[in-house]
Amino acid sequence: MGCRTCEKPRVNYRKGLWSPEEDQSLRDYILEHGHGCWSTVAAKAGLQRNGKSCRLRWINYLRPGLKRGIFSAEEEETVIKLHAMLGNKWSQIAMHLPGRTDNEVKNYWNSYLKKKVAKIEGSNSYASGTKSQDTANQSPKMNQILEEVGKQMLGSNFLELPDSSSVDLRPSARCIISHDSFKGTQHPPLPKVLFADWLSMDHATGQSLPNSNGGMNCQWDFNLHADVSNYGSFQVDGPSSGDFLRGFGDSSIYGGFQLQFGPGDQIQGGTCYNDLSMDETGGSLDTDHDIIY
DNA sequence: AACATAGGCAACCGCAGGCCT
DNA sequence: AAGGCCTGCGGTTGCCTATGT
Numbered sequence: 223m224g225c226r227t228c229e230k231p232r233v234n235y236r237k238g239l240w241s242p243e244e245d246q247s248l249r250d251y252i253l254e255h256g257h258g259c260w261s262t263v264a265a266k267a268g269l270q271r272n273g274k275s276c277r278l279r280w281i282n283y284l285r286p287g288l289k290r291g292i293f294s295a296e297e298e299e300t301v302i303k304l305h306a307m308l309g310n311k312w313s314q315i316a317m318h319l320p321g322r323t324d325n326e327v328k329n330y331w332n333s334y335l336k337k338k339v340a341k342i343e344g345s346n347s348y349a350s351g352t353k354s355q356d357t358a359n360q361s362p363k364m365n366q367i368l369e370e371v372g373k374q375m376l377g378s379n380f381l382e383l384p385d386s387s388s389v390d391l392r393p394s395a396r397c398i399i400s401h402d403s404f405k406g407t408q409h410p411p412l413p414k415v416l417f418a419d420w421l422s423m424d425h426a427t428g429q430s431l432p433n434s435n436g437g438m439n440c441q442w443d444f445n446l447h448a449d450v451s452n453y454g455s456f457q458v459d460g461p462s463s464g465d466f467l468r469g470f471g472d473s474s475i476y477g478g479f480q481l482q483f484g485p486g487d488q489i490q491g492g493t494c495y496n497d498l499s500m501d502e503t504g505g506s507l508d509t510d511h512d513i514i515y
Numbered sequence: 516a517a518c519a520t521a522g523g524c525a526a527c528c529g530c531a532g533g534c535c536t
Numbered sequence: 537a538a539g540g541c542c543t544g545c546g547g548t549t550g551c552c553t554a555t556g557t
Contacts, residue, residue, distance in 0.1 A: 237527075238525095238526075238550095238551085239525070239526075239551080239552095240526090259541095259542075260543075261541080261543095273542080273543090274527085274528095275526075275527080277544085278525090278527085279526085281544095282525075282526085283525080310546065310547085311545090311546090312545075313544075313545060313546085324544095324545075324546085325525075325526085325546095326524085328547085329523070329524055330523095330524095332523095333522065333523050333524080
């Protein structure tokens with residue numbers, strides 16, 4: 223193995239704010255070629271930036287489907303509740319907020335929500351520490367919040383897997399309802415898992431889920447009704463589907479649509495989203511192609 | 516109008532984990 | 537097995553703008 227570091231020419235990477243021209247170059251390049259290896263994107267796109275900077279710019283600002291502007295009351299509530307459960311796991315919190323980035327959630331929390339929660343919580347440790355992942359030490363109020371969140375997650379906004387499903391919940395899976403509040407007989411035992419978690423665990427490992435429905439691999443999170451016993455189809459509805467769809471070339475389809483997945487289909491990050499074909503009437507995805515994200 | 520301060524946000528930094536050679 | 541690279545994540549910094557004096 224040679225020393226590749228020594229072979230690389232030293233580049234004075236540009237830092238600081240991105241110009242509109244740089245944005246355009248990066249966007250054009252990725253939309254055409256996909257990002258592939260980030261460290262080579264900058265050079266190929268004609269930018270004097272390092273790969274890390276390009277990746278960050280794409281994820282936080284340029285990628286399709288991003289929501290800009292102020293957080294809605296629902297989003298705010300979601301952040302507060304998930305932060306109470308997960309602590310500073312911004313990427314995991316952001317998974318539950320379609321169109322929001324971890325950076326955006328983090329900034330919103332640090333600049334606004336932290337103070338708001340501090341007011342609510344008064345002088346207890348939550349406001350100052352913010353790392354309340356140790357559920358054993360949580361206040362009764364926090365337990366109440368956690369219980370409420372858990373119930374909501376078991377409700378209609380989140381996936382409930384039918385009892386007959388054969389989804390394998392691997393040990394690495396983070397199970398949201400493992401909190402003490404949900405132990406015992408009042409809540410059904412596993413498997414019940416957030417759809418986004420279910421997908422992201424798959425994403426994390428880069429493997430297909432070992433179930434009979436074929437591997438699905440994407441990170442969006444939206445209101446949906448799932449029927450994994452029916453050949454891996456799931457239906458998306460509600461306003462979030464619009465955000466989802468805006469990720470695919472601004473197709474402004476609102477309302478319900480249905481995605482069909484075959485056993486061999488896989489949707490995962492890595493290449494270009496405009497390879498995706500979508501039948502607006504039937505709403506089926508051509509999953510021979512990958513979806514960027 | 517000029518300056519000081521605070522807040523918001525974009526971007527950078529450093530670390531960890533996984534993968535490759 | 538060891539070292540290097542790449543990616544993702546959370547923490548932090550610094551710039552810009554709004555607001556107050």
